[in-house]
Amino acid sequence: MNAKELDKTYIAPTYQRFDLLLTRGQGSELYDEAGKRYIDLGSGIAVNLFGAADPVHAAAVTAQLHELAHACNYYYTEPQSRLAELLIEKSGMRRVFFGNSGAEANECAIKAARLYGEQHGCRHKIITLKNSFHGRTIATLAATGQDVLHAHFGPFPEGFVYADADDLASVRGLSGGACAVMMELIQGEGGVLPLDESFVKGVAALCREKDMLLIIDEVQTGNGRTGHMFAYQHYGITPDIVTTAKGLGGGLPIGACLMGERGAVLTTGLHGSTFGGNPVCCAGAISVVERLTEDLFAQVWEKGEYVKSALVGAKGVKSITGLGLMLGIEIEKNAHDVAARCIENGLLVLTAKEKVRLLPALNIPFPLLAEGVCVLRDVLSE
Numbered sequence: 001m002n003a004k005e006l007d008k009t010y011i012a013p014t015y016q017r018f019d020l021l022l023t024r025g026q027g028s029e030l031y032d033e034a035g036k037r038y039i040d041l042g043s044g045i046a047v048n049l050f051g052a053a054d055p056v057h058a059a060a061v062t063a064q065l066h067e068l069a070h071a072c073n074y075y076y077t078e079p080q081s082r083l084a085e086l087l088i089e090k091s092g093m094r095r096v097f098f099g100n101s102g103a104e105a106n107e108c109a110i111k112a113a114r115l116y117g118e119q120h121g122c123r124h125k126i127i128t129l130k131n132s133f134h135g136r137t138i139a140t141l142a143a144t145g146q147d148v149l150h151a152h153f154g155p156f157p158e159g160f161v162y163a164d165a166d167d168l169a170s171v172r173g174l175s176g177g178a179c180a181v182m183m184e185l186i187q188g189e190g191g192v193l194p195l196d197e198s199f200v201k202g203v204a205a206l207c208r209e210k211d212m213l214l215i216i217d218e219v220q221t222g223n224g225r226t227g228h229m230f231a232y233q234h235y236g237i238t239p240d241i242v243t244t245a246k247g248l249g250g251g252l253p254i255g256a257c258l259m260g261e262r263g264a265v266l267t268t269g270l271h272g273s274t275f276g277g278n279p280v281c282c283a284g285a286i287s288v289v290e291r292l293t294e295d296l297f298a299q300v301w302e303k304g305e306y307v308k309s310a311l312v313g314a315k316g317v318k319s320i321t322g323l324g325l326m327l328g329i330e331i332e333k334n335a336h337d338v339a340a341r342c343i344e345n346g347l348l349v350l351t352a353k354e355k356v357r358l359l360p361a362l363n364i365p366f367p368l369l370a371e372g373v374c375v376l377r378d379v380l381s382e
Contacts, residue, residue, distance in 0.1 A: 111255065
């Protein structure tokens with residue numbers, strides 16, 4: 001059997017796969033088993049920040065594999081400590097806990113918030129937003145404010161309540177007994193919807209007023225995706241906890257929960273992970289984070305503005321939302337059908353609800369980006 005047949009025979013059918021078998025890639029160009037080339041404007045859902053087979057990432061990972069592939073967290077390792085230092089420098093937080101995914105980073109944030117609530121008035125409720133997405137574990141699914149994702153898996157852990165996005169009165173009305181507010185500043189899976197700046201600043205002020213922790217989920221928006229290291233830096237706020245993953249590892253699984261002065265409550269024995277902070281994943285992440293510079297962020301912003309200018313007013317395009325290279329395109333056609341048609345034309349895009357979603361590598365060359373946008377325009381105008 002070939003790979004597609006093996007998949008259909010042995011892998012749980014949880015993904016709605018397109019009929020495409022990818023075999024190799026270089027940067028933002030990927031290839032299938034027949035050698036057909038595709039321009040990649042999805043980067044593995046915001047994971048491959050510097051594209052496929054990035055030589056800097058590959059060299060760092062390979063070197064670490066030859067030194068130490070794994071050590072348990074009873075011992076210190078250089079890559080984990082160095083990565084923690086870099087993230088603290090770039091975020092202004094105080095402590096880091098490493099896991100293996102965005103869901104694990106958010107689980108850590110939830111535990112830290114519950115511990116803070118226990119220490120400050122026996123509060124356990126966490127406010128999240130409707131239309132949010134925080135992960136697929138039972139706790140992070142409970143935190144996710146989308147009824148459609150809750151079907152089949154209840155009962156859920158109690159203590160999560162859902163406020164209306166961009167409605168400060170709704171958040172305030174749920175704040176009694178709450179220990180934290182947890183939100184994405186751009187609701188990615190919810191349709192690439194940025195929150196209003198006045199609302200975000202209002203929530204930050206409310207958290208100080210009510211002694212609640214402010215948790216910002218940057219699993220998808222972090223690591224330069226929006227034109228800053230983290231999306232909260234666009235809004236001029238200082239969170240108590242920031243979670244991130246996806247692009248952090250450059251293609252390897254790693255998540256991080258960054259805790260500020262108020263959020264750094266975890267102590268010995270209260271949390272842990274066998275693979276969290278794995279030396280190989282951390283070495284890869286270091287090679288990524290060291291290249292996340294202000295010059296790169298400026299390029300990300302410029303490329304995002306180019307995509308918007310090229311698509312606003314184009315046939316079949318209704319609106320565009322997002323920041324930097326995290327863009328959602330509201331279209332007149334079915335988004336899944338458009339993504340399938342793009343594949344036929346050598347282009348890989350993503351979807352988010354009814355929108356086409358673009359999350360290209362941050363270093364995608366302008367000519368390649370322009371070629372991909374041209375393909376997308378043609379598909380939308382068909």
